[in-house]
Amino acid sequence: MTHPTIAPPTMTARPSPDANPATVPPAIRVEGLTKRFPTPDRSSVTAVDGIGFTVPRGGVTGLLGGNGAGKTTTISMLLGLLLPTAGTVEILGVDMARHRHAVLPRMNFSSPYVELPHRLTVRENLTVYAHLYGLTCVKKRVRDLAEHLDLTRFLDRPSGGLSAGQKTRVALAKALLNEPELLLLDEPTASLDPDTADWIRTYLERYRTRTGATILLASHNMLEVERLCDGVLMMRQGRIVDRGAPAALLARYGRKTLEEVFLDIARADGDAVPAGEAADAAE
Ligand SMILES: Nc1ncnc2c1ncn2[C@@H]1O[C@H](COP(=O)(O)OP(=O)(O)OP(=O)(O)O)[C@@H](O)[C@H]1O
Numbered sequence: 001m002t003h004p005t006i007a008p009p010t011m012t013a014r015p016s017p018d019a020n021p022a023t024v025p026p027a028i029r030v031e032g033l034t035k036r037f038p039t040p041d042r043s044s045v046t047a048v049d050g051i052g053f054t055v056p057r058g059g060v061t062g063l064l065g066g067n068g069a070g071k072t073t074t075i076s077m078l079l080g081l082l083l084p085t086a087g088t089v090e091i092l093g094v095d096m097a098r099h100r101h102a103v104l105p106r107m108n109f110s111s112p113y114v115e116l117p118h119r120l121t122v123r124e125n126l127t128v129y130a131h132l133y134g135l136t137c138v139k140k141r142v143r144d145l146a147e148h149l150d151l152t153r154f155l156d157r158p159s160g161g162l163s164a165g166q167k168t169r170v171a172l173a174k175a176l177l178n179e180p181e182l183l184l185l186d187e188p189t190a191s192l193d194p195d196t197a198d199w200i201r202t203y204l205e206r207y208r209t210r211t212g213a214t215i216l217l218a219s220h221n222m223l224e225v226e227r228l229c230d231g232v233l234m235m236r237q238g239r240i241v242d243r244g245a246p247a248a249l250l251a252r253y254g255r256k257t258l259e260e261v262f263l264d265i266a267r268a269d270g271d272a273v274p275a276g277e278a279a280d281a282a283e
Contacts, residue, residue: 034087035073053233058208068237108174109185126145142177145176242265
């Protein structure tokens with residue numbers, strides 16, 4: 001497929017860049033976050049086990065971990081889609097438990113696990129979400145986003161009839177409708193061919209540069225993480241077992257690729273590194 005040229009960055013209005021970083025709360029602050037799901041035998045599965053981290057504004061942080069590590073559950077709690085069993089989530093300085101509705105218009109997400117209504121066309125879906133976000137100039141916004149994400153020719157097709165890769169691009173368009181300050185992405189390039197995935201990564205990089213947005217992304221693609229992320233949180237069995245800038249993790253583990261670091265951590269027993277050694281690079 002031939003992708004449209006990505007528009008050059010233009011700055012839009014954001015919180016003042018002159019604001020004192022010491023007084024600006026981080027994009028995400030999580031403390032003691034825990035989620036236990038009840039099981040039919042009346043016990044429970046601990047999906048997220050008392051994690052704590054902060055994500056600074058304006059960066060791209062990767063949330064990594066093997067299958068079942070707790071990434072999707074964590075993102076769902078950040079979005080307020082799942083209520084934590086314990087712990088606190090603060091988004092852009094707002095306590096999600098008490099004032100979720102004050103901050104939801106400033107954030108958005110995409111996930112391959114959340115399907116848009118199948119029978120609605122792409123245009124109808126994006127229009128409904130644009131209205132939910134209270135946007136003005138909805139027709140133009142939908143048209144522009146469709147153009148940017150190469151979706152114009154799919155606009156009047158039912159969303160359910162699209163390929164997995166096309167659905168991923170529609171989900172990303174939905175996630176960008178309100179030009180969020182915080183973008184949570186669960187496997188943003190899953191099901192995309194290498195060319196389209198590369199195009200999407202470039203799009204996300206330019207989006208971040210243009211808007212100053214913060215991005216948290218869960219990914220199994222270590223090359224993607226090395227390219228996009230300035231901080232990484234490594235999860236295993238519901239806990240954060242290491243964190244740091246990609247380069248710092250490579251140095252600490254004596255590895256050449258993040259894939260090797262990932263395997264070291266995924267296959268380790270207990271904490272990935274001795275307690276206290278893990279740098280708080282996501283902070
Ligand atoms: N609704 C639920 N009920 C019971 N257990 C759940 C539920 N949702 C998730 N879990 C369990 O919680 C754990 C973490 O799941 P989660 O989906 O957060 O992992 P993940 O890191 O996103 O995995 P993957 O990379 O496979 O998507 C898993 O053991 C999963 O089986």
